[in-house]
Amino acid sequence: MATPLVEMKDISISFGGIKAVDHVSVDLYPGEVVGLLGHNGAGKSTLIKILSGAYKADAGEIRVNGEKVEIHNPREARDLNIETIYQTLALADNLDAASNLFLGRELITPMGLIDDAAMEAECRKIMGRLNPNFRKFAEPVSALSGGQRQSVAIARAVYFNAKILIMDEPTAALGPHETQMVSDLIQKLKAEGIGIFLIDHDVHAVMELCDRASVMKNGELVGTVNIDEVTDDDLLSMIILGKNPAAAA
């Protein structure tokens, strides 16, 4: 089998004596969607924040394309083509879509000033691809709907050629139509060979979108299963009871 895009091995982190993530290992291959499931507080978001550079693991190692890497901050994660779409969206509400799209990586004129016109043009281009109905380029993103905000956040990841995409409940705040839009987008990105970690509560969404699922409970990994080989109920019992069907069988 090919080398995985990402391997997280034996990752542990604790906050004030509480083990938020306890010796968890997950991996991700190109063109694959791996779901991360679990209750609130199971440690999914914490695990993924270690990969995106927001937290530093106490123990364990991360390999990207087979090479061991150290990720100290979000910028270093981005340099490894790891892009994250956060649950809270991580948009600056007072700035417009283009400013958010390029936040931290602004386009610069030869004189060293921000090239707003070029950024807006690029923003219009990519939004035309992802969400052709998007119009509000001049307004601050606080004026956008949940789906529009989500498409800005996704555009940000896609525009900068993410190889590894982390999505933290990308459809949590969206209506049915917008959810469908995000699903289509995930399929599109998958076809381009991008590996996606999808964090979700919703078992049905995971069954529909993911190839594999890793389930966490109380900071520990319950198990990783191929979606083809399990039912909704299997996943639910993993989440609720912490029972691994493979081990039980």
Next chain:
Amino acid sequence: MADTTSPTAATVVTKSKFQELELDLRLLGMIGALVLLCIGFNLMTDGRFLTPRNIFNLSIQTVSVAIMACGMVFIIVTRHIDLSVGALLATCSAIMAMLQTQWLPQTLGLGLGNPMIWVIAIVLGLVAGTAIGAFQGWLVGYLTIPAFIVTLGGFLVWRNVAWYLTDGQTIGPLDANFLKLGGINGTLGTTWSWVLGAVAAAAAVWALVNARRAKVNYGFPTKPVWAEAVMATISVGAILGFIATLNAYTIPERRLERMFEARGEIMPEGLIVGYGVPISVLLLLAVALVLTVVARKTRFGRYIFATGGNPDAAELSGINTRWLTVKVFALMGFLCALSAVVASARLANHSNDIGTLDELRVIAAAVIGGTALAGGSGTIYGAILGALIMQALQSGMAMVGVDAPFQNIVVGSVLVLAVLLDIVYRKRVGVK
């Protein structure tokens, strides 16, 4: 879908002529308030308020607070506060006053009046202000002490460092070249003022044309040409009107005579010379211009606003928000030092109470100018207008003869009222 044609198609909504100007309503409100204030005071003082002389004085009195208010905008936008600006101004002023009257002439042996003295004093003063600001920023950003506490401490510390440095004495007279930066002692004269006005007017028109050209290049929607022309006319008119007013304030005959005597010449009969633009006002305009460009067109400025809008988002976008805090406070410190130059040069000496209560005037100017204490929004021109409104209010009341306690009561009430209006405005416009 063809991307370039769709936005224009979507925005074909009939607009009134007024809407097509795309004016900033908040800006318009502030200018309106200032104009009303000026007209009101002018009526109450039988036309003494809106004379070239008083407008000249208003301008030079506003500069010190306005320069600091520009920095305060960045501080407040990043969700911090700086209560130490008045005290920091005093420390910088004390350092520069001691440098030019005692340390440099006596210790280093540069004679009094040496042409290098004022340069060295100012440079060291600016360095000191920047360093102190950066230190406070480090306490806030890296040691995560709340800015309110750090600068409340700084308020006491720097006020009394200034006292210690000068033994509480008034230090003066200051260097003659240094005094030119204070206002009345250093102006451009009428000719250079007109040159400056012409350049500024040309730059304003060029900026409008350039912005429009960029929009057209990318196929973005633009305002109608007549609207741009109206804006250009108003800008040029305002610039040239301001220059003409300052030029119309003429140097009193006696003073002019003495100036000629000092140069060993005799004044020609009936000579009339206007002051023109004070160098201190020029400094403020330069600060405003540079900081507006910083706010809108540099990464530093963009990160300031992003951090104010959503600190977590900024951090996750790879912005080093701690270092940003240090830089913002360092800039504030630099501007305090610059204000110290203007303030002490205007008064011709350093007094122990220089800059007292300035922190409140500066914060009030920024807030009246539309800077939201919640962070994420504010403009440089707003802060300057805010400072101008405060100064107009204060000197207007003094001219009308309002008792001193009532002056402060009114200023305080106006601050609260301005913030209330701002909240109402934001709710109605629907921005957070």
